[in-house]
Amino acid sequence: MMDIPPVNLSHLRALTDHTGLLQHSKYGVPNPRFGYTTDDNLRALLVATRSYELIGDDTALDLARTYMSFLHWMQRDDGLFHNEMSYDRRFMDDVGSLACQARAVWALSTAAVSTLPQSIRNAAFYLLQRIPLKAIELYTSIHVPSFIIYGLGELRERQSALQQMEIPAHSDWEDVLWEAADALVEMYARYSDENWRWFLPEMT
Template sequence: MHASSCLPLNHIDRMTDSAGLIQHAIYDIPRRSSGYTTDDNARALRLCARLCSGDTDDRMIERVACYLSFMEHAQRPTGGFHNFMSYQRDWLDTNGCGDSQGQAVLALAEVRAGNLPQGFRDLSKELMNNAAHVLTELTSLRAHAYVIQAWAILQRASVPDIGELESIARRAVDHLVHAWKSSRQQSWDWFEPQMTYANAVLPHAMFDAAEMWDDEVLLSIAESSFRFLDKATTSGDVFCPIGNHGWYARNAQKAIYDQQPVEASTMAAAALAGLDLQHDQEYVNAFQKARGWFHGQNTQHSQMANIESGGCHDGLQPTGINWNCGAESTLAYLWTEVLAGEAHHVTTDTHSVATAMKNTLKLHDATSIR
């Protein structure tokens, strides 16, 4: 059975209106005053494009159409994307941030490579082509990482006419390699002097680059940086992400709180990217810990996700759960569940790792995709 028929999208649907996905919630009710972001609508677009089972999947196609329409509206005449839009549908920024450009292209790549109507894929190609020159000017490491992931999605799907994006992705890899070499020290195997948010997208991009270009140097950077991150975000036997209340600077103490769902989701995705290449138990374990964070396997033993509605609480604080269920948090949970469903089909070179993968993804019956 395709995941789109069993993954709960009730909360995402509640948070979506005719314009797109509303950014924040008060508890599990849309907070209209927060407006919309391209980041969140891109994440929703990517999720629904991945879940779409084809032309007969009418409800999912409607979701994709809504979020893709938002992306088309967000694109500026110069090719880049706005990020913040008010509930009154006025753009609140001039250019949008670098990360939102990368998120947009990553989502559009998912559409272009997906099982969707031709017009949807054609529009995605057009929007990506319009944004190409903006992508060459990106400075954010995470934006570079999203571009690399986008190109890898298209390459795996054998999408034609992606030579320009490959060149941009190659330059993005060079930026990440330079950052890693510049920041790395004996006790700090990382791309920046401080770990902040969505950290795992950086080694994830390096795994993708190593796969696409069959490059052992890139694979070595991906492996070492992933292991460093895994160690930094493990407390006992649970995933303990870098807290956004202070982050984690080199030669300083790591902030434990507030923990954000996006950290667990990006770590889960990076672990599977590593597993695809290395078939090593450490990546299975890392995925299990990251996914388990949503289901109570965290420093507060708190259930972060609502497995009935598909919503997810916004963070874990010293005093417990942030009860609001915003767009980013909810999409982080849903994307992780999609990956968990797909991970059952990961092929490995050894029976032992395949068996471990099957067993460790079964956290308990209540956490399976419903």
């Protein structure tokens, strides 16, 4: 059996300041010039959440809290997220991509039903329920419905975690989950044949 090294969050910790995860580094040294993105902080939240569930590490907990705080700042009044922010905390876009919104559903769903402390799980659920799911167009790319399925599927699988928090399921969740699955099925039917079994006409 192959030996797998223990989880090591030192580099992720080094790239994270009091605001969130910086977008770039140079030779392992954080480069603030390019600021932050919601996409990267959502990915980092997933890593921190899973790491905390695996090892219960205080570093993972601190990182998850930082990323959740960043997401609070990046969520607009309408529930959608900005994606790009400069180092001096200026929003650099009007709204993030649809893939960014869908990834938010995934990461926040994962955090909401995780073993993180309830305060962080409550924060994740608060941000999640503000996302206007019906506004996320599912047929724009393979990533959008896939991220939605990852997130809402996890909520569906771990409903007991929401029940322990006395949180009712969102009325749109089940409908959107099935719509996302239908979108993938339709993409596959549209582009695949006996020689090409994939959801898109090309693989990038």
